[in-house]
Structure formats: structure tokens, C-alpha cells
Amino acid sequence: xxxxxxxxxxxxxxxxxxxxxxxxxxxxxxxxxxxxxxxxxxxxxxxxxxxxxxxxxxxxxxxxxxxxxxxxxxxxxxxxxxxxxxxxxxxxxxxxxxxxxxxxxxxxxxxxxxxxxxxxxxxxxxxxxxxxxxxxxxxxxxxxxxxxxxxxxxxxxxxxxxxxxxxxxxxxxxxxxxxxxxxxxxxxxxxxxxxxxxxxxxxxxxxxxxxxxxxxxxxxxxxxxxxxxxxxxxxxxxxxxxxxxxxxxxxxxxxxxxxxxxxxxxxxxxxxxxxxxxxxxxxxxx
Amino acid sequence: xxxxxxxxxxxxxxxxxxxxxxxxxxxxxxxxxxxxxxxxxxxxxxxxxxxxxxxxxxxxxxxxxxxxxxxxxxxxxxxxxxxxxxxxxxxxxxxxxxxxxxxxxxxxxxxxxxxxxxxxxxxxxxxxxxxxxxxxxxxxxxxxxxxxxxxxxxxxxxxxxxxxxxxxxxxxxxxxxxxxxxxxxxxxxxxxxxxxxxxxxxxxxxxxxxxxxxxxxxxxxxxxxxxxxxxxxxxxxxxxxxxxxxxxxxxxxxxxxxxxxxxxxxxxxxxxxxxxxxxxxxxxxx
Numbered sequence: 001x002x003x004x005x006x007x008x009x010x011x012x013x014x015x016x017x018x019x020x021x022x023x024x025x026x027x028x029x030x031x032x033x034x035x036x037x038x039x040x041x042x043x044x045x046x047x048x049x050x051x052x053x054x055x056x057x058x059x060x061x062x063x064x065x066x067x068x069x070x071x072x073x074x075x076x077x078x079x080x081x082x083x084x085x086x087x088x089x090x091x092x093x094x095x096x097x098x099x100x101x102x103x104x105x106x107x108x109x110x111x112x113x114x115x116x117x118x119x120x121x122x123x124x125x126x127x128x129x130x131x132x133x134x135x136x137x138x139x140x141x142x143x144x145x146x147x148x149x150x151x152x153x154x155x156x157x158x159x160x161x162x163x164x165x166x167x168x169x170x171x172x173x174x175x176x177x178x179x180x181x182x183x184x185x186x187x188x189x190x191x192x193x194x195x196x197x198x199x200x201x202x203x204x205x206x207x208x209x210x211x212x213x214x215x216x217x218x219x220x221x222x223x224x225x226x227x228x229x230x231x232x233x234x235x236x237x238x239x240x241x242x243x244x245x246x247x248x249x250x251x252x253x254x255x256x257x258x259x260x261x262x263x264x265x266x267x268x269x270x271x272x273x274x275x276x277x278x279x280x281x282x283x284x285x286x
Numbered sequence: 287x288x289x290x291x292x293x294x295x296x297x298x299x300x301x302x303x304x305x306x307x308x309x310x311x312x313x314x315x316x317x318x319x320x321x322x323x324x325x326x327x328x329x330x331x332x333x334x335x336x337x338x339x340x341x342x343x344x345x346x347x348x349x350x351x352x353x354x355x356x357x358x359x360x361x362x363x364x365x366x367x368x369x370x371x372x373x374x375x376x377x378x379x380x381x382x383x384x385x386x387x388x389x390x391x392x393x394x395x396x397x398x399x400x401x402x403x404x405x406x407x408x409x410x411x412x413x414x415x416x417x418x419x420x421x422x423x424x425x426x427x428x429x430x431x432x433x434x435x436x437x438x439x440x441x442x443x444x445x446x447x448x449x450x451x452x453x454x455x456x457x458x459x460x461x462x463x464x465x466x467x468x469x470x471x472x473x474x475x476x477x478x479x480x481x482x483x484x485x486x487x488x489x490x491x492x493x494x495x496x497x498x499x500x501x502x503x504x505x506x507x508x509x510x511x512x513x514x515x516x517x518x519x520x521x522x523x524x525x526x527x528x529x530x531x532x533x534x535x536x537x538x539x540x541x542x543x544x545x546x547x548x549x550x551x552x553x554x555x556x557x558x559x560x561x562x563x564x565x566x567x568x569x570x571x572x
Binding site for chain 2: 006008012013015016026030033034035039040041045
């Protein structure tokens with residue numbers, strides 16, 4: 001997805017939000033906003049938004065010296081999600097279609113996102129989302145491709161959401177490789193966060209090699225790109241991965257909540273909708 | 287009021303909003319956002335926010351060639367407000383305290399504001415605000431100073447709101463000088479807008495000499511500053527004038543709706559509160 005004009009003020013808001021998480025020093029936050037503001041003129045709208053996210057987080061590390069501002073928040077979100085895990089398993093077990101229920105749970109987990117300007121309550125929002133109608137619902141294609149696949153590449157998004165991903169992985173019934181960011185960025189899931197979420201018990205964990213808050217192949221490692229293009233089936237979680245991959249030339253299943261008006265508009269749905277969208281289904285490769 | 291960190295992303299939002307009113311050319315809007323972003327590093331938080339508003343609107347004029355992007359919107363708002371005028375006069379006539387009702391009406395008119403990121407419906411919001419409790423209510427001081435004053439200096443804010451101001455001016459019972467911006471900026475009231483609102487029938491209209499969307503004395507004409515400091519009583523409408531004058535060393539009565547969280551916080555009230563606040567009441571000068 002290209003960058004829209006609306007994303008530009010939002011970059012400043014992101015910088016302010018994370019600046020305040022990283023430091024209480026107003027001068028450093030002003031310096032950060034000065035830098036981000038000055039970089040906008042060099043940022044082409046042909047880039048995807050997470051590329052700017054990547055630059056903003058580099059600046060945050062430089063200016064504040066803090067490498068993982070969301071560390072404690074991520075730990076708290078993982079622990080809260082883990083406390084819900086037994087209940088989630090019970091919901092899946094009792095449901096008519098356990099795969100569909102697990103898909104819903106994985107999407108509901110996408111509510112945990114500090115990259116957008118919205119507050120959330122995991123336990124409250126989560127139950128609402130489980131009942132919500134899908135705005136885009138390509139579940140039939142999802143099942144069809146899953147049945148044919150020998151393995152699944154699963155692109156994680158946020159820490160804590162990763163626990164909800166585990167529920168879906170357990171229902172896929174295929175070997176899964178779970179992809180994490182290379183270093184901490186916003187509250188995105190890293191290798192440590194994935195292990196803390198118990199993903200290592202159900203999937204192989206690999207890094208995409210990127211520090212951007214989304215899967216932008218040009219910023220990922222060559223090894224990852226090869227895995228990406230050769231995967232039988234790709235499940236991509238969340239907005240950042242959608243922004244990076246919406247125009248990619250292979251089949252991908254996007255599972256997300258649209259938490260920003262720009263992405264909702266790009267998908268032709270409303271804000272706060274839930275989406276299971278297939279792109280390039282049935283085309284080659286995969 | 288100084289500029290808060292939260293104002294910096296808001297400047298970008300303002301630029302985007304007015305850029306889209308002024309032109310449909312995305313390249314020009316990007317150029318505008320590039321310029322505003324780059325100027326943030328040279329903007330001290332010790333300045334007041336309307337000083338940045340002033341710079342943003344200069345850039346809009348330069349880049350788009352459009353001097354009055356809100357011209358048609360202002361005309362529509364004035365006409366809608368004029369259509370409500372007979373009903374407003376009736377409400378005042380029937381009320382127990384006609385001056386207080388006129389104050390409420392003048393504050394309710396402050397809902398017409400394109401400088402903030404909120405949508406409004408004049409007729410709907412207006413009736414709600416007439417019933418709303420004041421968050422700050424210095425009406426007794428207002429009455430006391432009005433009784434002593436030989437004349438009143440009334441600082442207008444938005445076009446359309448000016449019709450609601452006329453209602454209050456008619457109840458003040460003193461000679462009034464109504465102050466407008468020197469040139470069009472956002473939807474702020476200019477001399478032409480004031481005349482279209484019928485203000486010339488009830489007050490003398492003068493310009494503050496500024497192109498900023500607020501009364502910042504250092505940007506106003508010397509003539510205006512002299513009038514300002516010698517006025518018996520000053521009524522200041524809206525957020526922009528509050529931002530410019532909240533720290534001024536003379537008595538001022540601020541009438542406004544707090545439409546932004548930063549200004550609400552500065553006034554120690556909530557967003558969407560209604561305020562009649564006296565500063566430096568009883569102190570010299572005036």
C-alpha cells in the first residue's frame with residue numbers, strides 16, 4: 001500500500017506517542033518531532049507507511065537511547081493474553097467450526113496494537129470481535145488453500161496477539177513457520193516475545209530480517225524473501241504487514257482489524273471492521 | 287498559551303485539512319506538508335500555536351495561490367446563522383436573564399470552527415450548548431465589569447459565529463468595537479464577513495492588523511495594541527484568541543467552547559466544555 005497524505009500527520013502522532021513512552025524529556029521529544037517533520041519532504045508517497053515507521057523508530061533509538069520502549073507493555077500484554085488462553089481453547093473446543101473460531105480469535109487478537117492512535121481493552125474488545133460480522137470473508141479460499149498446503153508461513157504482528165496466533169496455529173494442522181521482526185519496533189512481536197507467548201511449542205520461529213513495523217520485502221533478508229516466495233500458504237496478520245504486502249505478486253491471506261481510516265479505505269471497508277482477505281488466490285506462485 | 291508537543295502533529299493535520307479545501311492537487315498538498323514539517327524544527331514551543339497557524343496559512347497562499355480557501359464555507363455558515371437569528375432573538379426575549387442567554391448564544395456560536403479537527407452541525411449542536419452547564423462561569427464578574435465600562439472591545443473569532451456575537455452585542459447596552467482579522471485565515475471573521483453578519487449595524491468594526499488565526503499582540507498593529515490596552519472591557523471569543531491572550535497583563539473575559547484537548551487541559555476543563563473565564567479581574571489596567 002502506498003502512503004496517503006493522511007499518513008503524514010499520523011507519522012508525527014506516532015513519533016509523539018512513542019517518544020512519550022521512551023522518555024519524559026520534552027526536549028528529546030521535540031528533537032524527535034523536529035527530525036520526523038524534517039524527513040517528510042524526503043519521503044515519497046510511493047513508499048509504504050511502515051518504511052517511515054522504520055525511520056521514525058531509528059530516530060527514537062538514536063535520540064532517546066531506548067531500544068525497546070514498549071518492553072514492559074509487551075510483557076503485560078503477553079501475560080494478559082496468556083491468562084485468557086485456557087478460555088480461548090475452551091471456546092474453540094466447544095465451537096461448531098473450530099478452524100473458523102480460531103481464525104476469529106487470531107483476528108480479535110489484532111486489537112493489541114500500539115502503532116495506531118486508539119486505546120483498547122483486550123478482554124472487553126476481544127469478546128465483541130468474536131461476535132462481529134466479517135467485512136471481507138474469504139474463509140472458503142483459506143480452507144481450500146490450507147488443505148493443499150504442506151506447510152504454512154505465518155507472519156506475526158504484535159506481542160500479545162501472538163498468544164491468539166498460537167490458538168490458530170494449533171488448529172491449522174500443518175507445520176507452521178512463525179515470522180517475527182528482527183529487532184523491537186513499536187509493540188511488534190520479536191523472537192523473545194514469540195517464545196514468551198509459547199509459539200515455540202507449536203511452530204518454528206524465524207526473523208524476517210527487518211526492523212520495520214511491517215513486512216516490506218525490500219527491507220527483509222534475502223533468506224526470508226526466498227522462504228516467502230516459496231511458501232505453500234501465507235497468513236499475514238495486521239495492518240503493518242498488509243501495508244507492506246498488499247501489492248505483492250503471490251497469494252497471501254490477510255487477517256486484520258482495520259484500525260485506521262486510511263487502511264480501511266484502501267480495503268474498501270470501514271474502520272474497526274474485521275477482515276479475512278485473500279489476494280492472488282489460485283494464481284502462480286501458490 | 288505556549289505551544290504543547292501535542293500541537294505539532296496537529297499543525298500537520300491543519301495543513302492537510304486546509305490544503306484539501308484550497309486545492310485538489312495532491313502534489314501541492316504534499317509540498318505544503320513538506321514545508322510545514324520542515325518548519326517545525328525552527329518553531330519554539332515558547333511561541334503560541336496561532337503563530338504557527340499564521341505561517342501555515344502564508345504557505346498555503348504561496349503554494350496554492352488561494353487567498354481565502356474557506357470563502358464559500360464562511361458565506362454558507364453566515365447565511366445559516368442569519369437564518370437562526372430571529373429564533374435566537376426570540377429565545378433572548380423570552381429568557382429570564384437576557385444578558386446571560388445572549389452570552390450562552392455567543393459561546394454556542396463558537397461551535398463554528400474549521401481550525402480544529404471536529405465536525406459540527408450548527409443547528410443541532412447549538413441547542414445542546416444552550417442547555418449545557420458552564421465549566422468555568424465568571425458571569426458575576428462579567429456583569430460587574432460591564433456595568434462600569436463605558437465601552438467594550440469585542441474580539442471576534444469565526445465567520446458565522448459573528449451572527450451569534452451580534453446577539454450578545456445587542457444585549458451589552460454599551461458602545462462596542464468589534465475586532466476582525468486583517469486578511470482571511472481559516473474561517474476567521476474578516477471585515478467583510480462581519481458586515482455580511484450585520485455587525486456594522488450594532489458595532490464599529492476594526493482590524494487587529496494580524497493575519498494570524500488568533501490575537502497575538504506582537505503580530506497586531508500598534509494602533510490595535512493601544513486600543514487593546516486602553517479598553518474598559520474586553521470580550522475575547524474562541525480558542526485562537528485565548529491561545530494568543532491567556533498570559534496577557536490586563537483583564538479579559540474569554541468566551542469559548544474547548545474543542546481541543548490541549549486548550550481544555552490548559553484551562554483545566556474537559557473537551558467540549560463551555561467557558562466564561564475572567565483573567566486579571568479587578569487588576570490594573572482595567
